[in-house]
Amino acid sequence: MDPLQRPDRERARKILREVSFRERLICHRVRERMGPTVVALYSLEEVLHFLSTGIPQIDFDRLAEWTRETLGDGELADRMEETVRRAGDGPEGTGAARHLVALRLLQCREAVGLRRP
Amino acid sequence: MKGYRGKILRVDLSTGKVSFIETEQYASWVGGHGIGSALFWDLVEDKSIDGFDERNVVTLMTSPLTGTLAPGGASRVEIQCIGVQSYPVGWFTRSNVGGRFGAMLKYAGWDGIVLEGKAERPVWIDIRNEKVKIRDAGTLWGLDTWETQRRIWKEVTGDDLKRGWVYLGDPMEGGRTTQKPAVLAIGQAGERLARVAAIIHDAGNAAGQGGIGAVWGAKKLKAVSVIGTGSVGVADPKALLEARLWAKRQYTLNVNEPEKFDGAHSTMQEIQGRSISTFGSAPVPVVFWQRRKHSRPQACVGCPSGCRARNDTGLGNESECAESLVYSYPDLRRHSGLKVKLMASIIDYLAGDFAAVLYARDAGRQSRAAYIATDLCQKYGINAFELMHGIPYLRDLYKMGVLGPGKAVDSDLPFEAFGEVEFIEKLMAMIAFRQGIGDDLAEGFVRAAERWGRLEEDLDSGLLPYPHWGLPDHYDPRVEIEWGYGSILGDRDINEHGLNVLYWMPTSAKLQRKDPLIPAEEAARLYAERMAPYEGDPLMLDYSHGNRYSEHMVKTVAWHRHYSRFWKQSILYCDFLFPDFLNPSREDRRGMVGEAEPRFFGAVTGREIEFVEGIELGRKIWNLDNAIWTLQGRHRDMVHFAGYIYKEPCEARSYMPGVENGEWDYLSVGKEPIDRGKFEAWKTKYYEFEGWDPASGWPRRKTLEGLGMKPVADALEKIGRLGGA
Numbered sequence: 001m002d003p004l005q006r007p008d009r010e011r012a013r014k015i016l017r018e019v020s021f022r023e024r025l026i027c028h029r030v031r032e033r034m035g036p037t038v039v040a041l042y043s044l045e046e047v048l049h050f051l052s053t054g055i056p057q058i059d060f061d062r063l064a065e066w067t068r069e070t071l072g073d074g075e076l077a078d079r080m081e082e083t084v085r086r087a088g089d090g091p092e093g094t095g096a097a098r099h100l101v102a103l104r105l106l107q108c109r110e111a112v113g114l115r116r117p
Numbered sequence: 118m119k120g121y122r123g124k125i126l127r128v129d130l131s132t133g134k135v136s137f138i139e140t141e142q143y144a145s146w147v148g149g150h151g152i153g154s155a156l157f158w159d160l161v162e163d164k165s166i167d168g169f170d171e172r173n174v175v176t177l178m179t180s181p182l183t184g185t186l187a188p189g190g191a192s193r194v195e196i197q198c199i200g201v202q203s204y205p206v207g208w209f210t211r212s213n214v215g216g217r218f219g220a221m222l223k224y225a226g227w228d229g230i231v232l233e234g235k236a237e238r239p240v241w242i243d244i245r246n247e248k249v250k251i252r253d254a255g256t257l258w259g260l261d262t263w264e265t266q267r268r269i270w271k272e273v274t275g276d277d278l279k280r281g282w283v284y285l286g287d288p289m290e291g292g293r294t295t296q297k298p299a300v301l302a303i304g305q306a307g308e309r310l311a312r313v314a315a316i317i318h319d320a321g322n323a324a325g326q327g328g329i330g331a332v333w334g335a336k337k338l339k340a341v342s343v344i345g346t347g348s349v350g351v352a353d354p355k356a357l358l359e360a361r362l363w364a365k366r367q368y369t370l371n372v373n374e375p376e377k378f379d380g381a382h383s384t385m386q387e388i389q390g391r392s393i394s395t396f397g398s399a400p401v402p403v404v405f406w407q408r409r410k411h412s413r414p415q416a417c418v419g420c421p422s423g424c425r426a427r428n429d430t431g432l433g434n435e436s437e438c439a440e441s442l443v444y445s446y447p448d449l450r451r452h453s454g455l456k457v458k459l460m461a462s463i464i465d466y467l468a469g470d471f472a473a474v475l476y477a478r479d480a481g482r483q484s485r486a487a488y489i490a491t492d493l494c495q496k497y498g499i500n501a502f503e504l505m506h507g508i509p510y511l512r513d514l515y516k517m518g519v520l521g522p523g524k525a526v527d528s529d530l531p532f533e534a535f536g537e538v539e540f541i542e543k544l545m546a547m548i549a550f551r552q553g554i555g556d557d558l559a560e561g562f563v564r565a566a567e568r569w570g571r572l573e574e575d576l577d578s579g580l581l582p583y584p585h586w587g588l589p590d591h592y593d594p595r596v597e598i599e600w601g602y603g604s605i606l607g608d609r610d611i612n613e614h615g616l617n618v619l620y621w622m623p624t625s626a627k628l629q630r631k632d633p634l635i636p637a638e639e640a641a642r643l644y645a646e647r648m649a650p651y652e653g654d655p656l657m658l659d660y661s662h663g664n665r666y667s668e669h670m671v672k673t674v675a676w677h678r679h680y681s682r683f684w685k686q687s688i689l690y691c692d693f694l695f696p697d698f699l700n701p702s703r704e705d706r707r708g709m710v711g712e713a714e715p716r717f718f719g720a721v722t723g724r725e726i727e728f729v730e731g732i733e734l735g736r737k738i739w740n741l742d743n744a745i746w747t748l749q750g751r752h753r754d755m756v757h758f759a760g761y762i763y764k765e766p767c768e769a770r771s772y773m774p775g776v777e778n779g780e781w782d783y784l785s786v787g788k789e790p791i792d793r794g795k796f797e798a799w800k801t802k803y804y805e806f807e808g809w810d811p812a813s814g815w816p817r818r819k820t821l822e823g824l825g826m827k828p829v830a831d832a833l834e835k836i837g838r839l840g841g842a
Contacts (some may be wrong), residue, residue, distance in 0.1 A: 021516040030624060031405060034442070035592035036602075036769030036787070038582060040513060049450050054211035055628050056770050090630040 004075060004104055007020050012111035015071050015104065018043045025066045028057040044071060048105060051098040060084040060097065118144060119352035120181025120721040125156070126227045126249060128242060130336050131171065131234030136248045142230045148180035148228075149740040150211060151738045152688035153197040156231055158207065158829070161199075164209070164748035167336040168201035169310065169653070170329070171235035171542055176223075177301075179342075180689040182224035182350040184418070186361055187717040189694035191419025194219040197827030199749075200327030201312045204563045204587025206755075208608035209745045212329055212685065214301070215417035216435075218343065219689075221299035225345025236337040239308075243273065244343040245285050246292075254339040258308060261496035262317035265302040269342045273298045285346050294346045302340035303330040305549040308332050309417055311559035313500040313548065320489075321425060322417075325500040326588075326609050328561075352723030360716045368700050368709050369421065402426035404441040405695065406433065406448075406487045417691070432488035439591075441502040444490030444541050445483070447508065450590060451536020452484040490541040497549035502610070504588045506582050507562040508544070513580055519571075520554075522671070526569050528554045554561035563587035579761030585610070592617065594758055595767040596787035598665050602674045605756055606803070608746065613681045615696050616644070616673070618695030619658060622699070623772040623783035634699070634705055638781035639772035642699050647711045648676050661775030662789050668801040671806045676732070682742070683735030684714045736807075737824045743809065744816050744829045748840050753800060753814035763793045808842025817842065 007015060025041040031054045032076070041047050050056050060080065068077035075079050087093040121144075124137040138156075146152045153176040160174045167173075182190035192215045222230070225246050239254035257265050271276070277283040277639040278297055284397045286292025289695060300318065307314035307330030312329030315323045324330075333339075387622055403424040414423030425437045430491035433441065494501045514520035515532045522529055530547075534540040534684055547555025557565035563583050575581035582590040585605040591612060597620050603611040608743020619640060626633040632812040635643070641658035648657060656669040657676070664670060684690055697708030719725050743751075767787035775784040804811040808820030817840040820832040835840040 019517070019609060021513060024513075024516065024766075029446075030628060030769060030771070034405070034439070035590065035620075036588075036596060036771055038579070039446070040509065040516075046450050049446075053446070053449055055625060057628070061717075061770075088630075090628070112380060 004079065004100070006107050007104075007111055009111050011072070012108035015044055015073050015076075016108045016112065016114075017071075019070055023066075023070045025070075027059075028062075029053070030057060044101060045105060048098065048101045051094055051101065056094060058059065058094070060093070062090050063097075064090075068080065073104070076100065082105045118181075118724050119350050120185070122223055122226045122228050122347070122349070124227055125178075125229040125231060126153075126244070127231045127233070128249070128251065129233045129762070130236040130240065130338060132249070133251055136822055137227075137249070138231065146738070147683070147688070147734065148182075148687050149178050149195040149689045150197065150682060151734065152176070152229065152687070153178045153195055153211070153840065154738055154741045154745070156229075157197060158745065160231065160233065163171065164745050166199065167752060168199040168207040170199075171336065173199045173332060173335075175232040175329065175332060175336075176229060177232070178229035179219045179223055180687060181722045182688060182690075182717060185351055185721050186357055186419055187721060188361055188364055188419060188421045188690040190689060190717055192219050192417035193689040193691060194215060194222070194324075196316070196324045196329055196690060198327075198329060198332050201310075201331050202326065202328035202503075202561055202588065202606060204561065206586075206647060206749060206751070207328070208586065208749060208751075209742065210327040210329075210608045212324035212326045213315075213686070213689070214316065214318050214324040215420075215691065216299065216318045217296070217298040217418055218301055218318050218322075220418040221296070221343045221345050223345070223349050224294075225343050226347055227343075230341065231506060232333075232336065232338065235335065239337045239339050241269065241338070241340040241342065243269075244341070245273065246347065247344050254337075257339045259305065262302040262304040262498050263320070263496050265304075265340055266300045266319070267303075269300050269340060270297045272341060273344060273519035283344065285344065286700045292346050294344065296344065298342045298344040300340055300342045302498070303333045303338075304496055306498045306559065307331055307334040308339075309549070309551050309559065311499070311548060311551070312561045312564065313503045313559060315494075315498050315500045317495050317498050319435060319438060321433075321437070321495055322496075323440065323495065323501070325502060326612070328500070330498045330500075349721075351721050353720050357717065357720035360713075360720050363716075364709060365421065365714060368697060368702060370702050375786075378706055403437045404433075405438070406429075406441045406445045407483045408489075409433075420694075422694060428488075430485070430488065432485060433491055436491045438493060439505055440491050440494060441487070443487070443494055443501050443504045444508065444536075445487040447512075447536040447540075448483050448487040448490075449536075451486070486536060486538045486541060489538050490545070493541065493545040497545055499545065499548055501592070502589050503562055507558070507588050510562060510575075510581055511544075514571075519569075520786075528828060530554070534772050540567075561587065562589075573760070577760035577764065579759075579765060581745075581759075582761075584759045593767045593769075593787060594618065594762055595789070595791055596620070596769070596771045597773065598660060598670060598786075598791075599673050599677055601758065601762070601791075602670070602799075602803075603677055605673070605758060606678070607742070611677075611681070612692065613677065613679060613685065614692055615677055615685075616658070616698075618699050619644070619660070619773055620771065623774070624770075627772050627783060628770060636781070637783045639706075640699065641774050641781060643706060647696075647698065648673075649711065650732060659775045660773035660786050661777055661784055662786070664775065666792070666795040666802075668806075669804060671799070671803045674803065675736075675806055678739050679732045679735035681735065682738040683731045687734070687738060688714065688718060688731070690714060737826070740807070740816055740821065740824055741826060741829060743807075743814075744821065744826070744833060747815045747833060748836070751814065753804065753812070756800065756814060757796075758791060762791050763796075764790055766790055813838075813840055815840035 064077040083096045084093040127136045143152045146155045195213045201207045239258040241254040243250045280292045310331045312328040315325040409428040411429035412426040415425045416423035425435045427434045521524040591610045592600040623633040641655040645655040651672045657673040696710035700708035772783040801811040818830040
């Protein structure tokens with residue numbers, strides 16, 4: 001995985017922010033023994049958690065658009081689109097996207113001084 | 118009558134009178150729900166009363182199998198009364214509970230309990246074999262369900278348990294037991310008449326649906342305790358044991374052949390076939406939070422499965438399924454990644470890739486908050502299902518700027534601590550004690566939204582995902598159509614997983630790019646051939662959008678309603694084990710449905726009953742229930758889903774068997790909202806099929822008399838609610 005450009009503090013803050021109700025990202029979670037459940041995501045950190053639990057169902061086009069337009073992170077959006085194009089939108093693509101999101105979150109947390117406890 | 122104890126306990130809380138009804142009088146209804154509905158019919162003169170009315174009667178019924186070795190059929194108690202949770206009408210409803218209570222009731226000599234009237238002061242009922250006392254609950258009122266049970270255990274057994282035996286009579290005559298009393302109790306929510314109040318037994322058995330905890334609260338009934346030293350007579354013990362061994366050998370996981378459970382049967386969360394069959398799989402707890410590494414399965418009386426767990430932490434014990442989902446995801450959101458912060462300094466020098474992988478892994482870690490939230494549900498006696506969807510709804514309102522300090526919905530709920538113990542402790546206490554907006558939420562989330570002036574808007578948009586009768590979504594009607602139809606035609610979320618494997622199995626497989634266990638056509642055939650009396654019609658399992666409104670789906674829904682009313686809710690086979698259509702432990706994948714149900718029943722009772730006779734009895738019980746709803750005021754015009762079900766598709770990718778272009782496949786379902794007009798036309802077909810008047814949905818005389826229920830037809834005619842010819 002090619003490293004993402006490290007964001008500066010201001011950009012990192014924007015990427016890490018909790019968005020408003022109107023800006024939220026709607027996804028679905030499926031698990032055995034329960035039906036599909038609507039999940040409203042309000043931050044990139046919530047996206048990571050969503051991608052890490054249950055059988056996450058996310059529209060990657062919508063995720064990329066949300067990342068680009070709402071969080072202002074065009075680079076991450078481009079990389080996710082490229083990754084999902086390559087790996088598909090199944091478990092492999094979901095895993096690859098999860099790692100990209102995780103990497104970006106680490107960079108952002110470091111940039112705003114959250115990385116060290 | 119083998120399998121029965123012969124008496125149903127009758128307690129009038131208004132007068133303090135304790136009497137009994139001969140079970141024989143109701144033998145034609147066999148057990149459980151059937152007897153409960155019949156008792157309710159006979160004992161409640163005015164069926165249109167409110168659930169909080171003291172004339173409301175609560176029945177708790179066991180089945181002939183309760184307390185025996187019938188696997189998955191030995192523990193449950195069916196509880197019925199006019200409920201207070203559904204909206205806009207509190208329908209005559211049902212819930213049931215597993216654990217030990219049903220068996221202990223039978224061992225004490227009782228087939229069921231009828232609760233009538235209302236006590237002047239808080240009371241609890243103390244049953245020790247045939248001795249029954251209504252006792253003052255002044256010192257128990259105000260306690261949570263767990264502490265209530267502890268106090269009653271101590272009160273009933275004294276120090277006997279420490280010595281190993283509890284004596285209820287002459288020990289030489291079998292008057293002793295090693296068991297502590299089985300107790301059903303309400304918590305603070307029920308005492309305050311919260312419509313979301315549940316009845317709790319032991320740590321995590323809940324009769325949650327219907328708000329029956331609040332009905333007990335209105336009756337000033339804190340708890341019912343039972344301890345018994347008797348046993349249940351079985352007609353043919355050898356046949357029962359042989360049947361149990363047959364089921365074990367033929368249909369369950371052979372632990373000596375784990376290789377039979379290869380990856381094809383496992384999914385992301387559910388290992389060793391658990392997603393497909395509870396009976397034919399390893400005993401893995403059915404929980405939605407992260408399983409503790411150090412825990413062990415825990416089961417109801419007589420069950421070979423063990424779908425709950427007891428954990429090393431002592432938290433979340435015996436809770437499962439929806440109960441484990443109350444706060445699981447908020448907890449994950451909040452606490453995932455914390456560990457990475459600690460690790461970050463160590464891996465500072467590593468490449469971003471490695472750190473990212475660790476971060477992603479850690480994003481799935483959970484704190485204690487989820488388990489504590491569920492335990493609070495059980496202790497206060499609050500319905501977990503309401504909170505499962507209700508908590509995200511509250512957060513959405515907060516994010517909208519509608520809920521918060523000084524907002525339209527004024528509340529100091531600490532959303533800055535969403536996902537922490539602090540938030541959920543505050544919310545639960547608010548509901549249980551009706552503090553602040555907790556007073557609204559105790560009415561249920563739909564009634565709360567109505568109080569806040571948001572109901573129509575939020576049901577139309579789906580922000581409030583409560584699709585039928587003001588009750589929370591379970592399986593979306595747009596996706597699993599028979600689940601939605603069954604719920605809206607009845608009184609509650611059916612919560613019957615009889616055909617639900619046809620959703621899990623292909624959906625979980627396809628989302629993970631695996632092959633489903635068997636092809637769609639084979640699955641449909643496997644089910645259809647056992648759905649007597651409508652067997653041999655695979656189109657009953659065609660979930661394509663084009664078949665949603667067909668006569669085939671009419672038969673599917675009718676079969677499911679009738680099967681469940683008898684075999685599942687009257688004989689009380691556990692929903693997680695029956696019907697066993699598709700069994701991953703067998704090469705031919707054929708489960709034991711149709712064969713097992715009457716076999717265990719016959720061994721216990723000595724009464725031979727065909728599987729299809731049970732379905733017909735289920736039809737009779739379903740018709741009696743519909744007559745009661747009719748007397749409560751139901752009309753077909755009231756039978757409709759919440760607005761969002763008709764407006765938007767369900768965007769989640771879901772797969773079920775169906776026919777497209779003449780070929781069977783697992784099709785993507787839910788992509789179209791339900792068509793209101795076509796659903797109305799389907800209802801007409803369904804009512805005709807059941808012998809109900811399609812103009813009103815009311816039962817017809819001919820139908821009721823054909824089922825031997827002339828007095829029911831007479832009662833409906835008397836108030837002008839008998840269906841026209």
